[in-house]
Amino acid sequence: MAFTQRLCREIIKDHFGPIVERSSRISPSFAHNSFLQKVANVLLNKGRLPCGAIALFAKLTQKQVRECLVVLIQHNIAYYAEIAERSRIVVYYEVSEEEILLRIRLGAILRYSGEWFGKEGALVAQHILRNELVLFTKAFTNMVRERFLVAVQAQDSISAKDRAINAEAAELEKLLMPPTAKELKNIRKLRDDRADAEYHSSVVIGMKRKLAESVGNQAKRHAPEVLEEVEEEFYFRINNDRYNIRFRNEVIVNYAVDRINRSAGIVTKTMLDHGEEKMRRTKEDKSPAVTAVQISQLIPATINLETDIVLESAEFTANSLPSKQQLVHEYLELLQTDSAGFLRKEDERGAGLYVVAFDKLRDHLKRKVLDSVVREKYGSASCRLMKILSEKGKLDEKQVRAIIVVMVGMSYFTTIVVRMALATRFVISLICVQKLALLPAKETRERLATLGTQGYLELQEVPKAADRAPSRTFYLWHVPLNQCYATLLVDLYRTLGNIRQRKRDEISARSRLLDKAQRQDVIENQALLSEEEQEHLRLLNETIAKLDVGELRIDGLITILRDI
Amino acid sequence: MASKSDSQDDLDDPSSSSARPSKKSSLVVPPNLSDQEALFYKTAAKFTLGIREGQLESEIPEIPVVKIVEIINSLSKKGFLEILFIGNTKAFRIVKYEEAGKIASMEMETMMVYKQIKAAGNEGIWTKVLKHKTNLHQQVITRCLKALELKQMIKAIKNVKYPTRKMYMLYELSPSVEVTGGAWYTDQELDTEFIENVAKACYKFIYSRSFPRGQPDAVFAASYSGLPTATQIRRFILDSKISSIDLSLDDIIALLDVLIYDGKIEKRMPVFGGATGADPDWSDDEAVGDAEWRYKANRERKAGREESEPWTEVPCGRCPVFKFCTADGPINPSSCVYYQKWLEF
Ligand code: SF4
Numbered sequence: 001m002a003f004t005q006r007l008c009r010e011i012i013k014d015h016f017g018p019i020v021e022r023s024s025r026i027s028p029s030f031a032h033n034s035f036l037q038k039v040a041n042v043l044l045n046k047g048r049l050p051c052g053a054i055a056l057f058a059k060l061t062q063k064q065v066r067e068c069l070v071v072l073i074q075h076n077i078a079y080y081a082e083i084a085e086r087s088r089i090v091v092y093y094e095v096s097e098e099e100i101l102l103r104i105r106l107g108a109i110l111r112y113s114g115e116w117f118g119k120e121g122a123l124v125a126q127h128i129l130r131n132e133l134v135l136f137t138k139a140f141t142n143m144v145r146e147r148f149l150v151a152v153q154a155q156d157s158i159s160a161k162d163r164a165i166n167a168e169a170a171e172l173e174k175l176l177m178p179p180t181a182k183e184l185k186n187i188r189k190l191r192d193d194r195a196d197a198e199y200h201s202s203v204v205i206g207m208k209r210k211l212a213e214s215v216g217n218q219a220k221r222h223a224p225e226v227l228e229e230v231e232e233e234f235y236f237r238i239n240n241d242r243y244n245i246r247f248r249n250e251v252i253v254n255y256a257v258d259r260i261n262r263s264a265g266i267v268t269k270t271m272l273d274h275g276e277e278k279m280r281r282t283k284e285d286k287s288p289a290v291t292a293v294q295i296s297q298l299i300p301a302t303i304n305l306e307t308d309i310v311l312e313s314a315e316f317t318a319n320s321l322p323s324k325q326q327l328v329h330e331y332l333e334l335l336q337t338d339s340a341g342f343l344r345k346e347d348e349r350g351a352g353l354y355v356v357a358f359d360k361l362r363d364h365l366k367r368k369v370l371d372s373v374v375r376e377k378y379g380s381a382s383c384r385l386m387k388i389l390s391e392k393g394k395l396d397e398k399q400v401r402a403i404i405v406v407m408v409g410m411s412y413f414t415t416i417v418v419r420m421a422l423a424t425r426f427v428i429s430l431i432c433v434q435k436l437a438l439l440p441a442k443e444t445r446e447r448l449a450t451l452g453t454q455g456y457l458e459l460q461e462v463p464k465a466a467d468r469a470p471s472r473t474f475y476l477w478h479v480p481l482n483q484c485y486a487t488l489l490v491d492l493y494r495t496l497g498n499i500r501q502r503k504r505d506e507i508s509a510r511s512r513l514l515d516k517a518q519r520q521d522v523i524e525n526q527a528l529l530s531e532e533e534q535e536h537l538r539l540l541n542e543t544i545a546k547l548d549v550g551e552l553r554i555d556g557l558i559t560i561l562r563d564i
Numbered sequence: 565m566a567s568k569s570d571s572q573d574d575l576d577d578p579s580s581s582s583a584r585p586s587k588k589s590s591l592v593v594p595p596n597l598s599d600q601e602a603l604f605y606k607t608a609a610k611f612t613l614g615i616r617e618g619q620l621e622s623e624i625p626e627i628p629v630v631k632i633v634e635i636i637n638s639l640s641k642k643g644f645l646e647i648l649f650i651g652n653t654k655a656f657r658i659v660k661y662e663e664a665g666k667i668a669s670m671e672m673e674t675m676m677v678y679k680q681i682k683a684a685g686n687e688g689i690w691t692k693v694l695k696h697k698t699n700l701h702q703q704v705i706t707r708c709l710k711a712l713e714l715k716q717m718i719k720a721i722k723n724v725k726y727p728t729r730k731m732y733m734l735y736e737l738s739p740s741v742e743v744t745g746g747a748w749y750t751d752q753e754l755d756t757e758f759i760e761n762v763a764k765a766c767y768k769f770i771y772s773r774s775f776p777r778g779q780p781d782a783v784f785a786a787s788y789s790g791l792p793t794a795t796q797i798r799r800f801i802l803d804s805k806i807s808s809i810d811l812s813l814d815d816i817i818a819l820l821d822v823l824i825y826d827g828k829i830e831k832r833m834p835v836f837g838g839a840t841g842a843d844p845d846w847s848d849d850e851a852v853g854d855a856e857w858r859y860k861a862n863r864e865r866k867a868g869r870e871e872s873e874p875w876t877e878v879p880c881g882r883c884p885v886f887k888f889c890t891a892d893g894p895i896n897p898s899s900c901v902y903y904q905k906w907l908e909f
Binding site: 440 | 827874
């Protein structure tokens with residue numbers, strides 16, 4: 001946890017710290033920024049606090065703290081909660097680590113906004129991120145319509161958990177008697193359903209829309225031809241979920257290109273683009289369904305699918321080329337049979353409906369990241385061992401635990417018998433491991449031990465004798481996949497923290513030079529910089545670029561581990 | 565006599581299947597047996613694992629069933645026949661004439677030890693198990709083993725699974741694959757270099773059959789039927805003389821499994837009228853009817869993109885002191901030498 005916090009601090013420092021202050025107009029004064037950092041740090045370290053306590057810890061006045069909190073809430077980093085304590089209501093504040101960590105991706109968000117909505121799009125995103133006034137341009141309208149921007153609502157400043165608790169409390173209020181367990185369950189389910197429905201509704205809040213069927217309270221009805229407009233009384237923020245959906249889709253398309261080929265990528269992309277409008281979260285199990293016919297209609301005629309697939313059936317000879325629909329069908333077949341499980345057939349009747357199997361792909365991609373990290377760091381043999389253990393060694397953990405619990409109540413002799421039974425099974429499996437992996441026993445043991453100390457494997461020791469001597473103990477290995485992913489994610493956060501710190505150091509070490517380079521007269525006349533200074537500047541730029549690339553690629557891994 | 569001519573066939577034609585009836589190169593029928601006893605002895609000799617009770621009638625139709633019990637009793641009394649229990653049926657195995665003589669001359673304890681070793685077959689037996697089974701004193705066992713070894717009736721072997729265990733088996737047997745580890749072992753040591761070479765060759769072969777030649781981004785359709793099976797891969801390896809040893813199909817499959825674990829290839833269900841799939845629910849044990857698994861290579865990473873792993877590209881990903889590095893501790897990013905080096909241009 002400490003490392004996530006550290007990265008959070010780094011991000012806040014980066015986004016609200018002196019460097020930002022120098023180059024942008026994000027907030028009025030330098031002092032303000034350092035206050036902001038203090039407040040954020042206090043909240044990061046101590047968790048939820050009321051204003052007074054924050055002031056105490058941050059050694060600021062309550063007024064200063066309140067100002068900072070406003071900024072943090074504006075940026076959607078902080079939440080508040082009103083809690084009744086005896087007769088009065090106390091307001092607690094907290095910062096959300098998740099939201100801060102999402103800010104790693106701001107650079108990517110800016111870049112892609114530019115790519116997807118033109119220069120204007122990038123500008124809009126930039127303005128929104130800085131909490132500045134935005135002109136309602138066309139790009140802006142588009143971004144709202146496609147939900148890359150969403151209207152800020154009052155409840156956004158309350159954490160999701162609090163919202164759930166409040167909703168539940170409101171329901172309970174209506175009851176006369178304390179609820180039964182079943183009633184409580186119903187209420188919770190109702191609450192979750194409602195939240196879900198809200199999330200999945202097709203009404204875009206803050207926009208006068210033509211498509212909405214149900215009557216939203218803010219949106220006015222218009223005939224379809226009427227241009228859509230953004231309602232002016234709303235404030236908007238970046239919708240991270242929406243951006244992440246795009247990022248995820250890109251990851252999947254790239255992977256299809258890597259694994260199969262360019263045309264398979266096109267087919268996948270067509271499917272994802274088609275359903276994108278209906279996607280709300282990255283954690284969905286599958287994409288909206290499409291038929292093969294739809295897909296082949298959606299693929300532009302200019303794209304030639306046939307050059308890179310070799311069909312062997314006799315029907316397709318040189319003079320009767322396969323139709324586009326046939327080709328699409330072939331690619332769907334390929335994507336479906338691929339072991340990464342890109343597609344799934346939803347409906348066996350007729351031509352069939354296809355969906356992109358996010359659930360399966362998610363597991364596959366995560367596993368791939370883990371495998372490649374293990375392979376790079378510990379060698380391919382270790383990666384192989386882990387694969388074997390996680391595939392063949394599934395038996396162990398649960399059964400072992402269960403058996404050990406049972407053993408507590410047994411006589412010593414029975415215990416030994418059970419232990420032996422248990423152990424022989426595993427001894428066989430350990431031998432299996434080394435046999436399956438075609439690795440020498442000694443190497444196998446060493447590699448397993450290394451992976452164990454690095455937290456990629458879990459070890460269960462089953463001593464054969466009461467003295468627990470290592471030579472008379474069976475070692476049962478197990479791959480805790482989810483834990484591996486979590487550890488890896490934290491390691492990546494930690495690395496990002498390191499890179500950012502280093503980057504800040506590199507910049508501040510040459511701050512004088514940078515100051516000079518950014519002076520108006522110097523910008524106009526580069527000759528004012530000495531040759532040496534120019535060389536230094538070039539070096540600095542290269543250094544930063546290298547660090548940025550590293551950061552970006554690691555962020556790609558984080559996307560896969562966290563957001564897909 | 566039908567049975568006799570059968571055994572004759574076995575002798576003459578070494579290629580004939582000897583799955584059950586084993587070839588006897590020189591079977592000495594003990595003297596002083598009756599004709600029927602001799603016939604029984606010869607017939608039973610064809611079965612290394614012993615002739616089953618149920619097989620008697622069909623294998624030796626010449627002897628009436630009622631007589632058979634008598635013959636069995638007299639043979640086993642003379643020490644030429646052992647009775648084994650396989651599951652809940654009985655089987656009868658002959659004891660070779662020369663052996664019977666040797667055993668008859670042994671002392672009681674040695675015979676016990678010998679019998680246990682013999683029962684272990686080509687798996688060998690661990691001295692500890694031997695002690696447990698015979699209930700003899702360790703010293704006695706050691707003495708017996710020495711005596712037997714001296715007479716060249718048993719030999720010590722090494723088991724790849726348990727290199728530290730002292731194991732014994734009959735002198736004339738050759739250790740089973742379990743014991744030697746199979747083709748991948750040379751002198752009880754895994755021959756990693758050899759394995760790697762064969763694996764590489766397999767991968768290349770599969771790769772060449774998985775993608776159309778000469779078109780860098782092209783693929784075969786899902787209905788493509790040219791993916792190789794393990795048998796075909798084995799043939800290729802044998803034909804190309806990469807290995808001087810005769811690799812069995814199981815050896816090749818073990819190697820292919822390793823390639824699968826390494827993510828280099830994958831196993832595919834054979835094509836059934838277009839509907840195929842690398843369905844994970846198919847477990848390996850379900851030998852999919854007569855159809856064989858086919859193997860497909862995964863595309864190699866494209867050059868230019870993702871040639872290195874993102875995390876290990878930055879120093880922290882391969883840093884030996886990663887766990888000790890903190891923002892302001894003795895090891896920290898600001899003064900980190902690995903970055904220093906990495907950022908040098
Ligand atoms: S900053 Fe340097 S010392 Fe710290 S983890 Fe990274 S490479 Fe290792």
